[in-house]
Structure formats: structure tokens, C-alpha cells
Amino acid sequence: MSTELPLEYTMKRIHFKARQLLGKRGFTEDDFDDLRRELMLDVLERLLKFKGAAVRIKPFICRLIDHRIASLIKHREAARRDYRRVQCSFDDFGHDRDGNWTTLNKTLTEGDATAYLGRVWRSRQEQLELALDTETVLGQLGDGDRKLCLNLQAKTPMEISKESGGRRAGIYDRRRRIRKNLLRSEMQNYL
Numbered sequence: 001m002s003t004e005l006p007l008e009y010t011m012k013r014i015h016f017k018a019r020q021l022l023g024k025r026g027f028t029e030d031d032f033d034d035l036r037r038e039l040m041l042d043v044l045e046r047l048l049k050f051k052g053a054a055v056r057i058k059p060f061i062c063r064l065i066d067h068r069i070a071s072l073i074k075h076r077e078a079a080r081r082d083y084r085r086v087q088c089s090f091d092d093f094g095h096d097r098d099g100n101w102t103t104l105n106k107t108l109t110e111g112d113a114t115a116y117l118g119r120v121w122r123s124r125q126e127q128l129e130l131a132l133d134t135e136t137v138l139g140q141l142g143d144g145d146r147k148l149c150l151n152l153q154a155k156t157p158m159e160i161s162k163e164s165g166g167r168r169a170g171i172y173d174r175r176r177r178i179r180k181n182l183l184r185s186e187m188q189n190y191l
Contacts, residue, residue: 006047006057014039017065025073035072042068137187145178 018035021027027035043064050060096102138146151160152175161168 006061009058010040010043010047010061013061013065014043017069021069026076038072039065039068133187137182137185140185141178145174148174149178 014036018032018039021035022029022032043061046064047061050057093101093103094107096107138149141149148160148171155163157168157171157175160166161171
């Protein structure tokens with residue numbers, strides 16, 4: 001069988017299915033080329049593994065495309081990315097606090113932006129309480145353990161062991177002991 005037939009068929013089918021998606025499930029005209037590329041890449045990767053008879057390749061290609069579309073829709077409708085939650089674009093115009101016209105992205109605080117992007121899971125109040133509780137608990141630790149906790153915020157145990165010349169297993173043991181103590185303290189709600 002000619003390799004051109006499945007490729008030509010695949011391209012037509014992908015074009016058709018991508019067009020079908022536009023205006024549905026949050027896909028817009030701007031997504032068309034990305035959809036086609038995504039579908040083609042997936043089909044080509046999977047066609048390399050296809051071992052069936054040549055006459056059965058078309059149903060296989062259709063199934064691949066349909067399954068990838070289902071995955072894309074599921075990904076798009078995941079809670080943190082759900083297009084149905086978006087009520088307006090950050091590029092839309094609105095009034096700032098002074099009543100001047102500006103794009104909405106310029107009216108967001110850093111907290112609003114991080115919450116929208118899904119980078120924080122706690123409210124501002126919970127974040128403040130966590131910071132205060134952390135400061136209190138760190139104050140109760142010895143100097144070595146406090147230093148280890150502060151280092152663990154930015155470095156891995158391996159990096160810390162290389163810098164300090166200590167054993168990595170020792171750092172893991174200390175971290176485990178500190179965590180056990182934190183579980184007994186008021187920090188158990190945050191772990």
C-alpha cells in the first residue's frame with residue numbers, strides 16, 4: 001500500500017475534525033492550527049507502532065484522532081483550566097480603581113493573578129496564618145534544624161549535603177524528625 005494514501009487521508013480527516021471542534025468546548029478559530037498540529041503529531045507517533053493490515057489503517061486513524069480529541073477536551077475541561085469558568089478576557093477593557101479605562105490584566109493584584117493561574121490553593125487569610133505559624137514553629141527549633149528548614153525551601157537535600165559536606169541520609173533523617181515534630185504541633189493542618 002502507498003504511504004501517501006494514509007498521509008493524505010489523515011490530513012483530510014484531521015482538518016475535518018479540527019474544523020468540527022471550532023466553536024465547541026471552548027475551542028476558537030485561533031486554536032485551529034494548534035489542533036491540527038497536535039492531532040497530526042499524535043497520529044504520526046502512533047502510526048509508527050501500527051502492525052495491522054493495510055486495509056484496516058483508516059479506521060485505526062479515525063480512532064486515534066477521536067481518542068486524542070477526547071483527551072484534549074478532558075484536559076481543557078479540567079477544573080483549573082475549565083474554559084466555562086472564564087467570564088471575560090484579561091485583554092478586555094474595564095475601569096480601574098480611579099475610574100480610568102484600562103485592560104483588566106492591569107487591575108489584578110499579584111494575589112489575584114496567582115490564584116487565577118492556580119499557583120496558590122489557600123486563601124490570603126490562610127496564607128497569613130501559615131506564615132505566622134511557620135515563624136512560630138521555626139523559632140522553637142534549634143539553630144541547625146532551623147537552618148536546614150530554611151535551606152530546604154530553596155535547595156534539595158543533595159545540594160545541601162554537597163554544600164555542607166554532610167551525608168544526604170543524615171539530612172533525610174533530620175528532615176523526617178522535624179516533620180514528625182511538626183505533625184505534633186499546630187502545623188499538622190498544613191502538612
